[in-house]
Structure formats: structure tokens, C-alpha cells
Amino acid sequence: MERDTKIKFYGTGFFIILLIGLGYLVYRSNEFKAAEVIEKIHVTGNHLLAENDYLSFIKLEDKSLLKGLTLSMIKSRFEKHPYVARADVKFITEKEVKVFLIEKNMYGVILRKSNPLFITENFEVLPIISNTKINEIPILSNVRETNSLKSPSEFKTEDIVEAFKIIDATRFTNSGMLKNLAEINLRNGGDVLLMFSGLEFPVIFGRGNEAKKIIYLETVLSTRFNGLLEESSYLDLRFTNELFVGRMKKTDS
Numbered sequence: 265m266e267r268d269t270k271i272k273f274y275g276t277g278f279f280i281i282l283l284i285g286l287g288y289l290v291y292r293s294n295e296f297k298a299a300e301v302i303e304k305i306h307v308t309g310n311h312l313l314a315e316n317d318y319l320s321f322i323k324l325e326d327k328s329l330l331k332g333l334t335l336s337m338i339k340s341r342f343e344k345h346p347y348v349a350r351a352d353v354k355f356i357t358e359k360e361v362k363v364f365l366i367e368k369n370m371y372g373v374i375l376r377k378s379n380p381l382f383i384t385e386n387f388e389v390l391p392i393i394s395n396t397k398i399n400e401i402p403i404l405s406n407v408r409e410t411n412s413l414k415s416p417s418e419f420k421t422e423d424i425v426e427a428f429k430i431i432d433a434t435r436f437t438n439s440g441m442l443k444n445l446a447e448i449n450l451r452n453g454g455d456v457l458l459m460f461s462g463l464e465f466p467v468i469f470g471r472g473n474e475a476k477k478i479i480y481l482e483t484v485l486s487t488r489f490n491g492l493l494e495e496s497s498y499l500d501l502r503f504t505n506e507l508f509v510g511r512m513k514k515t516d517s
Contacts, residue, residue, distance in 0.1 A: 301359050302330045305338065309365035312347050317395045318365075321345060338363065346390045346416065371431055372404040372448070374413070381413065385428075387420040389413060402431065403447045423450040426471055430456070433478040441482055455502060460485070470502035477501045484509075 305324060307315040319325040322341045324333075335353045342351035342363055350366040369385040373392070382390040383404070392398065407423045427448045434442040441460075449457040449466075458467040463485070469477060480501060500508040 302333055302338075302361055303327055303359040304361070305330070306356070306360065306362045307365060308362060310367065312367055312370070312396050313393065314395065317393070318342070318345065321393065335361065347393075347396075370398075370401050371428060372402050373398055374407055374410060374419075375403050375405040376407070376410045376413070381415055383419060383424065387418050387424065389415045389417050389419045391415045400443045402427075402442075402445045405447055405449045406452050407450050408452050423453065426450065426456065426474075429474040430458070430469065430478070433474040437475075437478045438482050438486075441478075441485065465496055465498050468498055468500045468502055473504070476505075480507050 304327070305319060307318050310318055313321070316325060322345060323329060324338070324341065335355075338361060339351050339353045342348050342353075342365065347367050348365055349368045352364040353361055354364075356362045368388070368390070370382045370390075371385050372383050374381045374383055374389070380392055380403075382392055382401075384390065404424070404427050407421070407427075409421055409423075410419075413419060427450060430448055431442065431445070434445055444461040444463075445458065446461050447457075447459040449459070451457060456469040456471055458469050460467070467481060481499070484499065484507060496509050498509075
């Protein structure tokens with residue numbers, strides 16, 4: 265009985281090893297075969313760059329460049345792109361591959377005298393590549409300590425943290441309002457000014473109490489206070505629990 269049990273045990277083990285080996289050989293053969301037949305790559309999940317711009321940047325825009333590539337190699341190429349957090353790749357036909365991208369979340373565009381830069385939700389600074397779509401991403405202007413800023417690097421300063429708090433508060437309050445948030449002027453450490461698309465005057469935001477101020481601001485902008493804003497020159501949110509509407513002074517003609 266003991267001998268029969270050992271024979272069954274070794275037989276089962278050998279069978280499992282054989283299956284694993286066969287599976288590996290099938291996988292490798294599929295990879296090799298795939299390397300010979302890939303003719304087209306489709307990209308989805310891309311918002312910052314068009315499909316052709318992604319493919320051009322990683323040098324896969326031409327059919328002749330696909331020869332010899334495997335799925336894992338294509339995945340690796342995409343995940344080395346500065347905008348990409350993750351890429352999943354699979355066949356959709358015998359000769360076509362689809363790449364599913366998850367792009368990094370760009371929180372803002374740091375505006376400075378030299379080239380502008382992206383900053384992600386993880387405070388990673390990245391270059392802005394040609395043809396990148398930067399609409400609906402707020403500009404962060406007059407940020408302190410940007411003279412020696414390089415990409416890629418991490419840039420977590422008091423000004424950037426303040427800007428991120430404003431962006432987060434706006435997103436949680438009204439995502440539509442965030443799309444219209446055009447600029448956060450950090451004024452080199454002074455009172456923050458906000459500019460919104462469609463709003464001709466600035467919002468003097470100050471610093472601190474970001475969530476509360478954004479709720480006040482959303483209420484004012486959504487109701488327009490029965491036309492009160494039409495003749496305004498600014499909104500002032502710097503004072504606790506108060507919002508001031510600046511009116512343009514009329515001059516005698």
C-alpha cells in the first residue's frame with residue numbers, strides 16, 4: 265500500500281511538471297509567433313496625446329518597426345513613456361494589438377520663464393511633449409523655487425501643496441468648475457488669485473480654508489447673485505466666513 269502511494273505521488277508530480285513545461289512551451293511559441301505577425305497597434309485610454317503621437321514617441325509608428333516585437337516588449341515601451349502609469353496589451357486579431365493606457369494624473373502646468381512643465385498628483389515634474397492636449401489642466405503661475413527645477417524630479421513645496429488643495433477642493437465640490445479653472449496665480453507666496461474661463465475678473469482667494477472658500481465660490485458662480493456679478497471687478501475670499509464683491513467704479517463722461 266505504501267509503495268503504491270509513493271508511485272501515485274511521484275506520478276502526479278511528474279504529470280504536473282509536464283503540464284507546466286508544456287504550458288511554458290506553448291506560451292513561448294505564441295510569443296515567437298506573435299513577434300512575426302504584429303502589423304498594427306491600436307491605443308485606447310489616451311487623453312494627453314493622440315495615438316499616432318504616442319506611437320511616434322516610442323518609435324512604433326511604422327509597420328516595419330513592429331517586426332520581432334512581443335506583447336511584453338510593447339508593454340515595456342509604453343510604460344517607459346513619461347505620461348504612462350500603466351499599459352496593458354493584448355491581441356484583438358491575429359495581427360492587431362490593442363494597448364490600454366492609464367495615464368498619470370496631471371494636476372497642473374507649472375508656468376515659468378523657460379519651458380512649462382507638468383506636475384502630477386504625486387508631485388512628479390514632467391516635460392510637456394509636442395502636441396500634448398493641456399486644456400482643462402490649470403496653469404500654476406508665479407510659483408516660488410522654480411529656477412533650478414528640472415524634469416523628471418519631485419517638486420513638493422508650500423506653493424504646490426496650496427495649489428493642490430485648491431484643485432482637490434474644486435474637484436470634490438464641482439467637477440465642472442474644475443474644468444473652468446484656468447489659472448492659479450500663487451504670487452510668489454502672496455495671496456492666491458484664481459482665474460476661471462468665462463469669468464472676466466479675478467478671484468482673490470488668499471490662503472487656507474480651501475474647501476470652505478470653494479463652496480462659497482461655487483454658490484456665487486452658479487447663481488450669479490441675480491446679475492450682481494455682471495458689473496463686478498473682483499471677488500474677495502480672504503476674510504473668514506465672508507465674500508466680498510468688488511464693483512467697478514463708474515466715472516463721469
